[in-house]
Amino acid sequence: MARLSVNVNKIATLRNSRGGNNPDLIQVAKDCERFGARGITVHPRPDERHIRYQDVYDLKKIVTTEFNIEGNCQEQKFVDLVLAVKPEQVTLVPDALGQITSNHGWDTITHQQYLKDTIKIFADAGIRVSIFVDPVVEIVEAAATTGTHRIELYTEAYAHGYAANREEAIAPYVKAAEAAKRAGLGINAGHDLDLQNLKYFAENIPALDEVSIGHALISDALYYGLENTVQMYLRQLA
Numbered sequence: 001m002a003r004l005s006v007n008v009n010k011i012a013t014l015r016n017s018r019g020g021n022n023p024d025l026i027q028v029a030k031d032c033e034r035f036g037a038r039g040i041t042v043h044p045r046p047d048e049r050h051i052r053y054q055d056v057y058d059l060k061k062i063v064t065t066e067f068n069i070e071g072n073c074q075e076q077k078f079v080d081l082v083l084a085v086k087p088e089q090v091t092l093v094p095d096a097l098g099q100i101t102s103n104h105g106w107d108t109i110t111h112q113q114y115l116k117d118t119i120k121i122f123a124d125a126g127i128r129v130s131i132f133v134d135p136v137v138e139i140v141e142a143a144a145t146t147g148t149h150r151i152e153l154y155t156e157a158y159a160h161g162y163a164a165n166r167e168e169a170i171a172p173y174v175k176a177a178e179a180a181k182r183a184g185l186g187i188n189a190g191h192d193l194d195l196q197n198l199k200y201f202a203e204n205i206p207a208l209d210e211v212s213i214g215h216a217l218i219s220d221a222l223y224y225g226l227e228n229t230v231q232m233y234l235r236q237l238a
């Protein structure tokens, strides 16, 4: 069964909207783990609009499952943060400054040397590295020669296409996952996964190691409560 890592960015968004500590990000992360999540994901952005750099240090002290930090390694501040915190996993995402959310994966062909050099820095520090990629076989094959341990398949296109034609939507992900497996890479996935589309994704990508889910899961928790919601997502992966 793929590991569920809860992305708590949106808890920080809500907290920051009032300037206090409600909701308490640390307590929510502890509770997600208590309710069955097997990882906590954060994506600190340079403007700290949701996760603040201090949150990352604070979370490191309490996460007992797997801590996954996502972000833009072209920001030296991000590299320094990850090396100081030493999470179990870092996920490299090619964000542009001011981007609302992640909207593309790494071009592992064009940026091969840059990725090799950067991944080595994290791998030498004992941190597992995953790189965020679009579901394109050539991109996955080129990822395999960067030294990364895993890829994270960017699932926005799948989530977007699911309702209209789920067979068509999953097809590139099946091919990309097969290429990753042939190359010996672990497979993570994330972005816009939800209670409607998660089960079909997991069923069709049997080698899936981990999903990180934030926006939909935290939104669902408003209706179902956090404990129920985490359990509902876990059932989609079972």
Ligand SMILES: CC(=O)[C@@H](O)[C@H](O)COP(=O)(O)O
Residues within 6 Å of the ligand: 007, 009, 010, 043, 045, 070, 093, 100, 101, 102, 132, 190, 191, 214
């Ligand atoms: C890489 C990825 O898909 C997620 O980390 C997503 O970008 C969440 O970031 P935001 O919460 O800032 O939208």
Ligand SMILES: NCC(=O)COP(=O)(O)O
Residues within 6 Å of the ligand: 007, 041, 070, 152, 189, 190, 191, 192, 193, 212, 213, 214, 215, 216, 217
């Ligand atoms: N890596 C994807 C992630 O952490 C959460 O993405 P989303 O569920 O908030 O779209």
